[in-house]
């Protein structure tokens with residue numbers, strides 16, 4: 001899959017909320033009520049990642065979850081990352 005240009009990423013992010021381009025990845029931090037809620041949502045997201053065969057770099061600290069998406073083969077952000085970001089937003093609601 002083709003790496004998107006910075007302009008293309010900026011345009012794509014206009015259709016999403018809270019995602020930002022940083023270090024050649026798109027990134028967003030979510031905050032949940034507690035650890036159980038965060039981890040349950042991570043499990044839900046993990047199943048969607050398996051479906052899309054696309055996986056996040058993520059860090060969970062108690063009720064906070066930071067997700068970073070990029071495409072290794074393309075060495076940057078592709079449409080696959082934008083699509084997964086949209087799915088993640090739909091899951092978190």
Ligand SMILES: C[C@H](O)[C@H](O)[C@H]1CNC2=NC(N)=NC(=O)C2=N1
Nearest residue numbers: 053054055056069070071072073
């Ligand atoms: C072999 C397998 O298809 C690849 O490693 C997939 C799996 N998940 C992936 N996830 C992400 N985020 N980027 C990739 O390039 C990627 N590649």
